[in-house]
Amino acid sequence: MHKRFLMTPGPTQIPPEVLLASAQPIIHHRTAEYSELFARVNEGLKYIFQTQNDVLCFSSSGTGAMESAVVNLCSAGDKVLICSSGKFGERWQQLAEAFGLESTVLAYDYGGKVNPDDVAAALKDDPGYKAVFVTHSETSTGVVNDIEAIGAIVAGHDAVLVSDSVSGMGSAEIRTDAWGVDVVVAGSQKALMLPPGMAFASVSDKAWALVEKSTLPRYYFDWAKARKGLKQPKPTTAYTPAVSLTVALDAALGMIREEGLKELFRRHRTMGRAAREAVKALGLELFSPDDERCSSVTAVKVPEGIEDAELRSLMLDRYGVQLAGGQGSMKGNIFRIGHCGYYNFSDIIVTITALELALNQLGYEVEIGRGVSRAEAVFAEEGS
């Protein structure tokens, strides 16, 4: 009896209802039936994005939607400001380089947070930036940046603010309109509780004005074409959409609506806090900041004397609990517990139990039950 607990920050667990929705007989995408579905999905996306802007859909991974932001907003040689403190901040840098942008990088160590004052200083220093690219939830480290503060700063400048919220959307709150985030990018395989294969970008009026001036070549990820499809009386996509994932998204968005944003974010904040408190109670050291904003991923330093790969293999093979390792320069140094999406107290309790049992088996001194008790206490305190 090997039950599996996928505790990685993407792909994430998928509700059985959503899996079964994705397995319905396929429907054609140029029909009233699809348009009705797609219109409902678009409303649901606006709800979770907390925006009145159009949310464009692409059949791609999150990286595809990130690329779409670069090629629709910029022209070769444009100055852009990139805030980077992990693997996905580096992805903005790589994209900027691939498309010939002149980028200034506010670089922080892995595990660091973007300091909004640095953004303010950079924009004051050079008013010529077309866009500021930032990572909302840095999947590689667990850090969640203060997008509200950064939004307030960028709003006063000509530059548009672009946030990679692939692992944040639906688990770490981002108030797209209230915080003035011009472009928010998300993916299907995190807190939206779907398989990978769909990605999203919401676009503000300020950003659309920039799109009109942008000259980078684009076709598949062309935003104007995607918006044109949305505006028709019968909304559709520019190219063949990932139909089965769209049907699944409709089911997932229905579950999210039913829970409501307030409870959704409370649940995620509580899971984050429970994971952090449990890890600390075991004497392990957090790598992600001990910050209530860190509600998507909890990153933990691999303790002295323990091999990361050995620990994670044991947890997977013996207890069915799959954690993620470190990415980039963090490989071997940290492990990551993903809890964005279809997760609740039960997943945290099982994960901490497996962690305790595995550490104990590997000879690491751990008081059996201590982390789990601490996690449970957090759930009790938070009224779960």
Added chain:
Amino acid sequence: MHKRFLMTPGPTQIPPEVLLASAQPIIHHRTAEYSELFARVNEGLKYIFQTQNDVLCFSSSGTGAMESAVVNLCSAGDKVLICSSGKFGERWQQLAEAFGLESTVLAYDYGGKVNPDDVAAALKDDPGYKAVFVTHSETSTGVVNDIEAIGAIVAGHDAVLVSDSVSGMGSAEIRTDAWGVDVVVAGSQKALMLPPGMAFASVSDKAWALVEKSTLPRYYFDWAKARKGLKQPKPTTAYTPAVSLTVALDAALGMIREEGLKELFRRHRTMGRAAREAVKALGLELFSPDDERCSSVTAVKVPEGIEDAELRSLMLDRYGVQLAGGQGSMKGNIFRIGHCGYYNFSDIIVTITALELALNQLGYEVEIGRGVSRAEAVFAEEGS
């Protein structure tokens, strides 16, 4: 009791086994488990592509893989030759324009075939073409071009041959290596019997040499990065793959292997012939050529006095049979019967029956059973 028969050329019917495979609990893509699956899928893709070349996988629609061919092979200002006789030939033109290529178009009317002599003459006229873009199966008209003849011509030149086989792969034969097709693009939602959301590109050594010189900007669709992932001892993708579709693809490729290519193509040729013969027996006029190569889609002229939309609505609402209308300039003038993928005699018989019943109901003179009898006779003749 409303049974549905999706007879459109993409999305196409999906075997229940494949739907259920796609609904399995999700697995993580950076694991030995995924690599083993992905390695098997790659072998299966080579089998159906009939190639020893690597077949690169993308999470996108077929258009994304078409774009990948343009941006990986070309540089701005490159001369390219485009053969166009329908909506998807026009898509190559639009892609070439979006990415600043200097294109010469061999343009044929909708429903026309590419004349290989024209390709030979164009290449003789100007030896400076970097690439020749052609549509294998033109989904918008049912035409299947003679890729073997075009391949033999292009092989003698510096240019590479790129074929859009999105609706052809697995239903109209293309022998990638034997016919010298440098790049073959395919999509998941046609004869590969999957939902939309994955696309593929096979790349020859001649094409890789061009990739090294190409300077168009690219990131998400970067072929070199995709190949790097394949070459590792544990093959993977550059970015998060469409995991559930990859699992489903494994199931679909298993079914294709079991049937074997010989029977696969015989089945499709027979369905194409049966559809054409039945349509003619009803006194309707074919729009796609009466050609045994046309084994993916059968396009039919809407008869005088009949409204295309009314006919197709009646067939769908009353008989559950969904046909496709015309695309581009063919809208309202033709309807299309898709039979690429998970289709056999039963689907053709049901479709022709519904067509007869609907025409009869709309007051169009038709001898009830005549088309169906003719289709059945074809299946008998072909040993189905």
